[in-house]
Amino acid sequence: MTRGQRIKGNVPVEATSFVGRRHELTYARGLLSETRLLSLIGAGGVGKTRVALRLASELGRAFGDGVWYVKLAGLHQPALLPHTVANALGLRDGAADWTLETLAPHLEGKTMLLVLDNCEHIVDACAELAQGLLAASPELRILATSRERLRVPGEFAVPIPPLSTPSTTDAESATGDLMHYEAIQLFVDRASARCPGIEIDGRNRNEVAQICRRLDGIPLAIELAADRVKTLSLHQIREKLASRLDLLTNGPRGVPPRQQTLRASLDWSYELCSEAEKDLWARLSVFAGEFELDAVEGVCQDDQMASADIVDVVEGLLDKSIVVREERDSRIRFRMLETIREYGHDRLVEAQQDAQMRRRHRDWYESLATHMAEHWIGSEQVDWLRRFRDEHANLRGALAYTLADQVDAEPALRIAAALAWYWHARGALSEGRHWLTQALAQTDKSSQARIDGLRVNAFLAILQGDADAADRSLSEALATPEVENWPQLMASLDMTSGLQALLVHRLDEASKYFAAALPTFRESGGVEGEIFTSMLDGMALAFRGDRDAAKDRFAKVLANSDQTGDLWFKSYTLLFLGVVHWMEGHLDTATDLARQALRGKVLFDDHTGLVLCLEALAFFASSSGDWKRTAIILGAADTIWGKTGTTVDNFADFKSLHDECEAQLAPKLPKAALATMRQQGSELPASQAIAYALGEHNEPGAEATGSSTMGFEPLTRREWQVAENVAEGRSNRQIANKLVISPRTVDGHIEHILSKLGFSTRTQIASWVAERQNHPGPRQEQ
Incomplete structure (x- = not known):
């Protein structure tokens, strides 16, 4: 073929239907009109080649000299890259020794799109070639696919994320169309081709959704799984995905070997990594879900991998799409797709490092948990609880490993006991008891860790009203002779015994225990024991009728909290002080104090604290004769109690006040109207219930607008941006493109928004945003 002959292109015809990716295509198409080098970046098997081919086909008419596809997967000698490009272009100059210098003149003056597919294994050569050809041919455009960027000046990179998958809520819902999720579309399309007639219905929708979720929305994995429908049921496929790398084999003929199996695709990515990156990839597989850099440094460093080098290695894995970066609450967190994590774990096992790395993982999270417990009193309490919320999967992993190891269960005791306030705030009382009960069953020596584990187990049982279990744990702990060697631990047992007496209205007994513990x-x-015990003693004094002594005790607690930066106990103390003022008839002061407490509990997302504040504000509304407000707040409290792991019945004095309030309310409203108001309150999203209880709206249907009296915003700044885009009708992909974040990050933000606001649909988010925009108020990043 002679130079100057018009070339139309060689883009391969797509053998199967193209599914989804509308937003990535739109975004990339727009960028190609502005930049001359566009790279599609993503993990192996995520579909970069298919997106590139579809984009090339769509843009064919825009390039008069053709769209040319250069397949590089089988090229392993970088020096032959110019030869490969020349062959793809149809240049047949047998005398030419193809180099950048000899190839470039053939592209001068050409309006052409060159597609370089799979650059990652010869990325330096591709970068050099791209830079040289672009300099030589001003009308040339290059579209590259790679697992990492070329790092050429002027390059734009478009992340190609996994396909969208349904959330757990959507998958489990009996209604709602799952077919708008791209992963579901692809699975059904490929499964139908393999086994015509397959459909999603009420019997199998959850199976298909779980298959797609377990495969992280990776197209290669989904296609390989769909290929099994002729021999396996959907249920069998889902069950066998526990070992997904072994199941997902035998891809279609004609595709490169690296796309024949999921494992082969990951092998390809693995070989492109440096030795340090390979090592860290394997080590990172011990993390469950997300993790932060300090955890990576703490768990993964050793003589072969210094802490100072880890940042660079993590960046390398980010560049190669092995690790994904996300931002939450102004903190940077990382994660791996589950298929990538599983592959890394296989490498860890092969290197015989699994047990060692799991011990390090366990030890680091034990250190994190115990550090939090030892430094609970201070200004970082909110940050601690948010961190442990995000680390929940890693904490479970550390606990499960320790107990499965059956060598030494004490680390599990220390972790589970250190998380006492986390179990309490999250309403995870049963889970905390589960771990403690298992750990206690595997230890029998009289250690400080065992006694403290018994104490925390009793504490959680008390909150759930399980008096028998609490008695057994306390009795065993107090009967241990060695307990006398640890005065603070003995004082903590007295405090816990006092709490048990307090919550069943044995007030004199409770005060005796508190008096024994305080000195x-x-x-x-x-400090923590002193503040907590003093607060509990103040409650005992208040409910015994010694209100002046109770107020004096509470005042000292508040002063101590202010001095130390504590907000956890301060917010509870403000609530109980408000109850005392209400008992004395100071309704305005009581309401103000309870609302201050409620704002504090919002920061912690402390379900028990939130619901006790709502109960108190219902009592106060009743005293003012505002029966509608009383009914609505009680209805909201009914719902939130369900998230605490306990009930109002387990708080004897609050239960008495609750019953009195119910008794006063019943005759004041018609039965049907009362039921309607209670139902109305119970259906309020948590944020609206809180705003209503704070007095920021006269009607419960209106949403919080952030008045000057309200110091919190339920959504973070980023979540608010996502919510605004939802309200404007954008899809998750469009939101990702606009905010320059991954679609999976958008998925996570939307799940958090739905959870925080108590919603179940995007329409509710849109209505909420519209209401906020009509009543603007301060928005505080949390």
């Missing part, structure tokens, strides 16, 4: 805490510098 030890004060003498030994146990």
